[in-house]
Amino acid sequence: MLSVVPSPVVVRAPAKINLHLGVGDLRPDGYHELETVFQAVSLTDRVRLSPSDTRSITVTGPGGAADRALASVPLDGGNLAWKAVDAVRDHVGESHGEVSVDIAKGIPVAGGMAGGSADAAAVLVGLNRLWRLDLEREELATIAAGLGSDVPFSVQGGTALGTGRGESLTRVLSRGAFHWVIAVAAGELSTPEVYRELDTLRAAERAEPLRRAGAPDAVLTALAAGDPKRLAEALVNDLQPAALSMRPALRRTLRAGVEAGALAGIVSGSGPTCVFLCADDEHAVRVAAELSGAGVARAVRTATGPVAGARVVDDEKTGAQR
Ligand SMILES: C[C@@](CO)(OP(=O)(O)O)[C@H](O)COP(=O)(O)OP(=O)(O)OC[C@H]1O[C@@H](n2ccc(N)nc2=O)[C@H](O)[C@@H]1O
Numbered sequence: 488m489l490s491v492v493p494s495p496v497v498v499r500a501p502a503k504i505n506l507h508l509g510v511g512d513l514r515p516d517g518y519h520e521l522e523t524v525f526q527a528v529s530l531t532d533r534v535r536l537s538p539s540d541t542r543s544i545t546v547t548g549p550g551g552a553a554d555r556a557l558a559s560v561p562l563d564g565g566n567l568a569w570k571a572v573d574a575v576r577d578h579v580g581e582s583h584g585e586v587s588v589d590i591a592k593g594i595p596v597a598g599g600m601a602g603g604s605a606d607a608a609a610v611l612v613g614l615n616r617l618w619r620l621d622l623e624r625e626e627l628a629t630i631a632a633g634l635g636s637d638v639p640f641s642v643q644g645g646t647a648l649g650t651g652r653g654e655s656l657t658r659v660l661s662r663g664a665f666h667w668v669i670a671v672a673a674g675e676l677s678t679p680e681v682y683r684e685l686d687t688l689r690a691a692e693r694a695e696p697l698r699r700a701g702a703p704d705a706v707l708t709a710l711a712a713g714d715p716k717r718l719a720e721a722l723v724n725d726l727q728p729a730a731l732s733m734r735p736a737l738r739r740t741l742r743a744g745v746e747a748g749a750l751a752g753i754v755s756g757s758g759p760t761c762v763f764l765c766a767d768d769e770h771a772v773r774v775a776a777e778l779s780g781a782g783v784a785r786a787v788r789t790a791t792g793p794v795a796g797a798r799v800v801d802d803e804k805t806g807a808q809r
């Protein structure tokens with residue numbers, strides 16, 4: 488029998504939108520207790536893992552070298568994909584050699600859509616295939632939670648309720664497809680800074696009370712019914728006032744999306760990406776065109792959700808040699 492030379496594995500991993508993001512109090516471990524409903528959407532990163540003598544990471548994206556956010560992504564141990572390789576190796580307790588990780592970004596960097604988490608999830612799923620580890624879903628979820636609060640959802644995809652710091656997931660019934668317009672902002676917002684800003688705003692709350700999201704029942708009902716109008720009314724993000732406080736220009740983006748005819752607009756997670764729910768595909772294309780013309784975003788895209796989590800899409804095209 489001839490030996491098998493492992494060929495590269497390619498994984499696609501999705502961005503997420505928080506349809507409901509209820510933020511509780513700051514916990515002693517520095518995280519906030521969350522009640523959130525995640526939806527994975529069809530904006531994806533593509534991660535290629537190739538066996539190699541040394542570890543390397545490359546990151547490319549539609550904006551090319553001129554994209555400052557892309558240029559800010561670390562290419563060493565600071566990259567979540569690099570940490571994910573280490574985490575898998577620690578978990579299995581043996582070296583399977585090194586890998587080159589080539590990331591093609593479709594998800595805005597530091598945009599509140601879990602792009603780094605998507606890449607980490609892609610590495611977990613991809614190494615499971617490349618190194619023939621046969622790790623169970625639960626094992627992948629445990630490794631994922633150690634890498635970041637959003638990583639388990641990036642592995643799982645679909646629609647899910649996230650509790651704890653966001654890592655504890657329960658699948659949610661969702662009917663049909665929802666259509667989104669995504670306004671990618673220039674610049675980034677740091678997730679820990681946005682959480683800190685929310686704590687600051689809440690500490691001064693007596694002056695101007697902040698609404699709290701409460702239970703996600705309205706979002707869950709709208710999802711089960713597959714009803715975009717009801718979902719639009721139910722969208723809520725406790726981090727939005729903090730993101731708007733740090734980036735007041737996002738108010739204009741949100742207004743422009745609604746003026747362009749979207750059912751509703753919301754800041755995605757910690758921002759600064761803003762997302763707009765539309766009635767159907769055609770409506771989303773119209774809203775996207777109008778929003779592009781309004782000049783309030785660096786780029787405007789359309790996406791649908793829910794979609795699958797991180798999945799191997801191609802490990803055969805390059806031809807495994809037998
Ligand atoms: C806000 C959310 C909403 O889904 O996503 P993004 O908008 O960043 O994509 C998440 O809570 C981000 O999750 P993730 O980006 O994985 O965060 P982590 O690496 O686990 O944590 C980064 C930092 O964010 C803060 N953090 C994160 C999660 C949480 N439940 N409470 C927090 O206070 C903490 O300061 C923590 O040190």
Ligand SMILES: Nc1ncnc2c1ncn2[C@@H]1O[C@H](COP(=O)(O)OP(=O)(O)O)[C@@H](O)[C@H]1O
Nearest residue numbers: 560566567596597598599600601602603604606
């Ligand atoms: N693979 C990666 N892709 C994107 N950002 C990464 C990655 N690894 C580390 N980072 C860093 O993580 C930070 C958050 O990025 P990202 O996950 O895209 O945003 P968010 O947490 O808002 O969803 C960025 O400042 C970025 O430099």
